[in-house]
Amino acid sequence: MLESEADELKGLLREKPKSGKLGAYDLGWLKLFRDNNYLDVIEREGFFRISPTEIKDGSGMEPRLMCKHDFRSAQPEIFRQENLSILPLTRTEYVVGRFDTFHEFPDVSDLEITYIDIPEDIESLDFNDLTSEAVALNAASIAGIFEDFLGEERAVQTLSGRMSTRPMKVDLAIPSGRIDFEVNTQMELDAGFETENSLVLVEAKNKLPDDFNIRQVYYPYLRFAQQVSKPVRNLYVTYSNGVFTVYEFTFRDLHDLQSIENGKVKRYKLRSRRLTLEVIRELAKAAPARPSIVAPFPQADRFDRVINICETLVDRGQMPVSEIPEDHGFVQRQANYYVSAGTYVGLLENTAGEVELSEAGRKVMEEGDMASRQKGLISMILADSTFRKAFLKHENPQELTLPEVREILAEEHPELSESTCGRRAQTVMAWIRWILAQVES
Numbered sequence: 001m002l003e004s005e006a007d008e009l010k011g012l013l014r015e016k017p018k019s020g021k022l023g024a025y026d027l028g029w030l031k032l033f034r035d036n037n038y039l040d041v042i043e044r045e046g047f048f049r050i051s052p053t054e055i056k057d058g059s060g061m062e063p064r065l066m067c068k069h070d071f072r073s074a075q076p077e078i079f080r081q082e083n084l085s086i087l088p089l090t091r092t093e094y095v096v097g098r099f100d101t102f103h104e105f106p107d108v109s110d111l112e113i114t115y116i117d118i119p120e121d122i123e124s125l126d127f128n129d130l131t132s133e134a135v136a137l138n139a140a141s142i143a144g145i146f147e148d149f150l151g152e153e154r155a156v157q158t159l160s161g162r163m164s165t166r167p168m169k170v171d172l173a174i175p176s177g178r179i180d181f182e183v184n185t186q187m188e189l190d191a192g193f194e195t196e197n198s199l200v201l202v203e204a205k206n207k208l209p210d211d212f213n214i215r216q217v218y219y220p221y222l223r224f225a226q227q228v229s230k231p232v233r234n235l236y237v238t239y240s241n242g243v244f245t246v247y248e249f250t251f252r253d254l255h256d257l258q259s260i261e262n263g264k265v266k267r268y269k270l271r272s273r274r275l276t277l278e279v280i281r282e283l284a285k286a287a288p289a290r291p292s293i294v295a296p297f298p299q300a301d302r303f304d305r306v307i308n309i310c311e312t313l314v315d316r317g318q319m320p321v322s323e324i325p326e327d328h329g330f331v332q333r334q335a336n337y338y339v340s341a342g343t344y345v346g347l348l349e350n351t352a353g354e355v356e357l358s359e360a361g362r363k364v365m366e367e368g369d370m371a372s373r374q375k376g377l378i379s380m381i382l383a384d385s386t387f388r389k390a391f392l393k394h395e396n397p398q399e400l401t402l403p404e405v406r407e408i409l410a411e412e413h414p415e416l417s418e419s420t421c422g423r424r425a426q427t428v429m430a431w432i433r434w435i436l437a438q439v440e441s
Contacts, residue, residue, distance in 0.1 A: 009034060014081045018332060022077055023322070025066055028059030029076040038096070039082070046174035047097025049089070067094060070216070071209045071329030072102045087170070087215060088185045095181060099172045099258070104211045105236075106262050108245055109302075109433070115271045115440055116143045127270050128242075128369045131315060133204040136239040137191050145268050146202075149246050150233070152195040159192025159201070165223045171255045180255075187219040199230050204237045208308050209329020212236060217249055218257045225254060240308045242370040244268040273371035275438050277397075283379050284391050290346060290383035297386070297413055298341035299423060301430035305330070306342045307377065310357060313348075314365050318356040341427075345380045374438045381431055386412045390428050397432055405429055 009030035010022065017026070032050070033039055035058055041048045052063035059066060067086055069075045079085065085101040086094050118127045119142055127143075130136040140146060146155045167184045191202040201220045203212070217234045225232045236247045248263035300306065309324065319327070324335035339355050342348035347361035357365060364376035382388045389408050391397050405425040409416060416424065 012039070013077060017077050021322075025061060026077045028055075028061040028066055029078055032058045033078055042082070042084070042096075042098060046176045046179070047095050047099075050094050050096060051092050052094075053092075055094075070213050071326070072211050073209075073325040073329055073331050087172075087181070087183075089181055089183050090185050097172070097174050099174050101214050101257065102211045103214050103249070103260050105209070105238075105247060106265060108265055108267060109430075111245075111265060111267050113243065113267045113269045113437065114148070116145060116148070116268050118270050118272070119143060128272070128373075130206075130239060131311075133190060133206050133239070136206055136244070137202065137204050137237065139270070140237065140239075140244050140268070141191075141193070143268075143270060145244055145246065146193055146200065146235075148268075149235070149248075149264070149266055150195060150198070150200060152197065155193040155195050155200065157191055158194045158199075159189055162186055162188050165219050166227075168222050168226065169255055170218075170222070170257055171253070173258055183219070185219075187223070189220045192220075192224075194230070197230065198233050199224055199228050200233045200235060202235045202237055204239070205329075206239050206308075206311070207328050208238055208240050208302070208305050210331075211329065214257050214260050218251070218260070221251065222254065240304060240311060241373075242269055242272070243304070270370070271440070272369055274440050275371055275374060277436075277439050279375070280378055280435060280439065281392070283375060284382040284388050287379050287383040287388060289385070290380075293344060293346060295340050295344040297409075297416065297424050298337070298344050298427050298431075300334070300337040300341040301427050302338075303341070303381070303431045303434045305334075306338050306345075306347065309338055309342060309355070310347055310361060310365050313355065313357045314362070318354055321350065321353050321355050324355075345384065347377075347380060378435050378438065381435065387428060387431065391432055391435065397436060400429070400432060402426070402429060 006027060009027055012030050012033055038048050055063040055066050069086060083098055084096055085099055086096045087101060088094050122142060125139060127139055130139050141157060147153065165183055165185050165187050167182065170181050170183050172179055172181065189201060190204045193200040201224065203216045217236060221232055221234050234249045236249065238245045245267050247265050250261050250263050252259040252261060308328065312327065313319065321335060321339050325332050339348060339350055343350050346358055348355055349358045364373060364380065367373040367376055382391060386408055390400060390405050393400055393404055402425055405428045406421050409421045409425055
């Protein structure tokens with residue numbers, strides 16, 4: 001595409017992209033909107049229908065990839081700015097309109113972790129190397145996580161893979177009112193378990209996104225709620241760094257995708273060699289001084305997301321920072337913060353927008369067991385004098401206060417303004433909470 005045409009397409013947007021630039025799928029959708037006056041159609045009708053062939057011919061891009069919006073951050077720029085979503089209706093038709101198909105995950109940062117013993121008689125599955133969603137689901141099932149969450153004695157896997165939704169009616173709210181759409185398309189189910197009392201449908205991700213596309217749980221739910229006599233339960237499982245988070249979601253109205261509600265949430269960790277507070281204190285005292293790295297002091301409260309990016313890089317080797325939002329499910333600004341934080345502690349290297357594990361980061365991430373990995377990660381955090389002083393300030397690190405951290409930051413980083421110290425102190429507190437969460441109670 002010529003630069004002049006790209007500049008013309010950008011004129012369709014209400015504002016400059018927050019990421020600073022547009023990707024191929026952004027430009028592909030802008031071309032479709034320009035050539036078909038879709039914004040005018042949406043103003044009149046609230047939605048428009050489009051086929052894979054029209055997407056391919058009009059954009060030159062692969063329709064499946066153009067329509068893969070698993071997270072809000074994976075949406076094309078014009079969708080985000082115009083509050084649009086897309087849903088597959090049939091194998092040959094999508095609907096695009098001003099309706100919301102995304103739901104935010106509830107905050108689980110303070111949720112207590114339940115420890116589960118690793119089955120000793122299983123040899124063919126490495127519970128310390130759950131690199132794919134399918135393998136992580138197998139581990140969760142074998143360890144009895146689903147039985148514990150559901151309060152059932154036995155959960156037998158009966159479903160997985162691609163299948164038809166079968167004909168069904170979906171109700172959506174658009175600005176002009178509510179409208180029914182007939183759906184009969186293909187869907188994918190990561191796993192389905194049947195218990196004595198229910199059918200349990202599971203969507204899984206080895207990422208820690210802000211939100212998810214409701215369609216991923218709703219289409220399977222609607223199909224099987226109309227097919228089986230047992231109640232249907234919807235679970236969404238995330239896995240990263242040894243922690244499974246199991247979310248349950250319900251729907252007030254069977255036919256209303258947007259009637260989703262939060263249900264039960266529980267976090268699990270497969271028990272490895274035990275980490276104690278005393279072990280971590282010794283790590284803090286023995287941590288070698290961190291080599292100077294040119295990166296700002298972290299402003300990224302969720303260290304688990306820094307780790308999750310590292311997990312992705314173990315397999316991929318290298319990736320553009322600009323691809324992290326679509327891959328991981330959070331916005332570009334957050335991706336930049338997490339990469340910068342990982343660079344600061346020495347886990348990552350960022351060269352001209354391409355991020356990869358450092359030598360030390362790869363060594364830690366490829367440790368043979370989860371306890372060794374956690375010790376390595378904690379050591380890299382506590383090698384920094386600010387984090388180390390904050391952690392050792394009290395005999396019990398839980399007694400640490402925000403004013404105390406601000407004072408330490410001001411001493412260690414006099415270049416930071418008072419207001420910046422306040423924001424960075426929140427990160428220090430959050431990372432120390434993450435460290436303490438690795439102690440098995």
